[in-house]
Structure formats: structure tokens, C-alpha cells
Amino acid sequence: MTDRIDQPETETDILDRFVAFSRDLGHPDRAWALLAEGNTSLLLPEDGDPAMLVKASGASMAVATADDAVRLALGPVLDLVDSHAGGDAEVATLFDAAALAGNGRRPSVEAILHAVCLDLPGVVAVGHTHPVPVNALLCSPSADALTRGSLFPDQIVVLGTEPLLVPYVDPGLELARTVRRLLREQLATTGRVPKAVYLQNHGMFALGSSAAEVLRITEMAVKVAQVLLGALAAGGPVYLSDEAVARIDTRPDELLRRAALAAQESTTDRAGTAHGRTTT
Numbered sequence: 001m002t003d004r005i006d007q008p009e010t011e012t013d014i015l016d017r018f019v020a021f022s023r024d025l026g027h028p029d030r031a032w033a034l035l036a037e038g039n040t041s042l043l044l045p046e047d048g049d050p051a052m053l054v055k056a057s058g059a060s061m062a063v064a065t066a067d068d069a070v071r072l073a074l075g076p077v078l079d080l081v082d083s084h085a086g087g088d089a090e091v092a093t094l095f096d097a098a099a100l101a102g103n104g105r106r107p108s109v110e111a112i113l114h115a116v117c118l119d120l121p122g123v124v125a126v127g128h129t130h131p132v133p134v135n136a137l138l139c140s141p142s143a144d145a146l147t148r149g150s151l152f153p154d155q156i157v158v159l160g161t162e163p164l165l166v167p168y169v170d171p172g173l174e175l176a177r178t179v180r181r182l183l184r185e186q187l188a189t190t191g192r193v194p195k196a197v198y199l200q201n202h203g204m205f206a207l208g209s210s211a212a213e214v215l216r217i218t219e220m221a222v223k224v225a226q227v228l229l230g231a232l233a234a235g236g237p238v239y240l241s242d243e244a245v246a247r248i249d250t251r252p253d254e255l256l257r258r259a260a261l262a263a264q265e266s267t268t269d270r271a272g273t274a275h276g277r278t279t280t
Helices: 011-025 074-083 088-101 109-118 130-137 155-160 173-192 211-234 243-249 253-273
Strands: 039-043 049-055 071-074 123-130 164-166 198-199 203-208
Touching: 011 049, 011 071, 011 123, 011 211, 039 109, 039 173, 039 243, 049 088, 049 109, 071 074, 071 088, 071 109, 074 088, 074 173, 074 243, 088 130, 088 173, 109 123, 109 173, 123 211, 130 198, 130 203, 130 211, 155 243, 164 173, 173 198, 203 211
Parallel strands: 164 198
Antiparallel strands: 039 049, 039 123, 049 071, 123 203, 198 203
């Protein structure tokens, strides 16, 4: 089960879910997104043209409110990404229109990359953060250690086996175009959407079928980064063999664990909406 539930949600339900998602990901104790860093997005369950809710520019996820959610149609954003023409002026026009049609708030420039991620099969929630251990690797010569292989079984269960590392590109339209191309290439090669997209010298994007899955992906990516930092200090990481990774990735008990996690995540999402959950 994913965030695309059969029962229609009210506008208040969706905003509550967005606020809970943003506050969970931006909780100060986690230090994944300080001050106004990072952003979140949810695909809106609409029958018409696809759209998303995305965090407004300058808002802190730790204390997000419904006023920090901006509705943005995906179609015009993706058309601009795919056109390979236009630039900052065209982005500003789209964002100005979103502000005028909504509550006057503008999305950040990274909303373009959220649109690219939400256009992928099965992705309905995206979280962008800058966790310190992850960025310690992304800002080092060992950035590719995050995608070179798998270190332990839980990493495979939660993050999958095909995370994507993107060389540094200035955030905005060109970054979105670069990531869209790399995602399409990876999807064509592996048949899978990566759970984690690492941006060199920048941060990470977690792509999930629910807000709770995005939280779990980010948690595991932080753990992997911490383990890697320790392993690099102790002589270098020892990755599992390709055979071991393939076996863990397809073992019936590990598939059962994935299903159990998915069930827990969808329950968490429903409870957060039903009870108007916020994280303080």
C-alpha cells in the first residue's frame, strides 16, 4: 500500500500529512536539514493533471505548517526540463504562477528535481536532506563509496542495490535535466527506480512509495554513511560479493521483511493523517 489510497482525502488530510512528513524529516534531533535546508514533496492524488505539494522556499522543515506547502503542477515543470531550452526566467514564471494561484509562497529551485523524481514509477513522496555523515562522504574523494557496493543486509533491504551518484551540478534546471537523464538511463538498464540519489557536494534525495518510506531510506543512508566513515578510517570498506548481494536481494525472508516494512510505513502514514500528527 502506498500514499495513493482508495479513500479520497480531504485537503486538510493531505496538508496534515505533508506537515507531519516535513517535520519528521527535519526534526532537529536528526540534524538532516538545518535551518531552512532541504525540502519535501508529495504527489497529489488527483484524477486530472498531476501536481505535487512541495515545501516553500525559506521554510524550515522542523517547524513546517500548512502555509509552507506550495501546490505545483508537474506537467509544465517537466515540459521545461525536457525542452532543453529556457532557463531561470522560465522557472521564475512557473513559480510566480504557483505563488499567485496559491498562498503567495514560492517553491525553492529544487522543486524542479522533486517533479523529476515524482514522475518515476511508484514514487509518491520525496525528501531532500543534507545529513552530515552523508555530506562528509559527498564532499570527499570517497563519494563513490556510497554507491560502490553494499556493506550489510539491512542496507540492501531498505536502500536496494542501485543508488545513484550524480556529479556536482548547480541546483536548478540543469541539475534536474542531468538527474532526469541519469535516472532514465538507470531505469532502462536495471528496471528499477533508485531509492537514494546522492548529489556530490550537495546532499541526497530519498524516493519512496510513502512518506514513511522516505524517512526509512534517509535513516538507512545515514547509517551507511556512518559505517563507511568508520570503515574508511579502519583501512577501507569490505563490500559484500555480487553473489551475496543478489541472494539477499531476492531471499524470501528478506522479501517478507520488505513487505512488513511497507505495511508498517503505510500504517504510520495513515495514523499521521488521521491524528493530525506533528513532530515537536
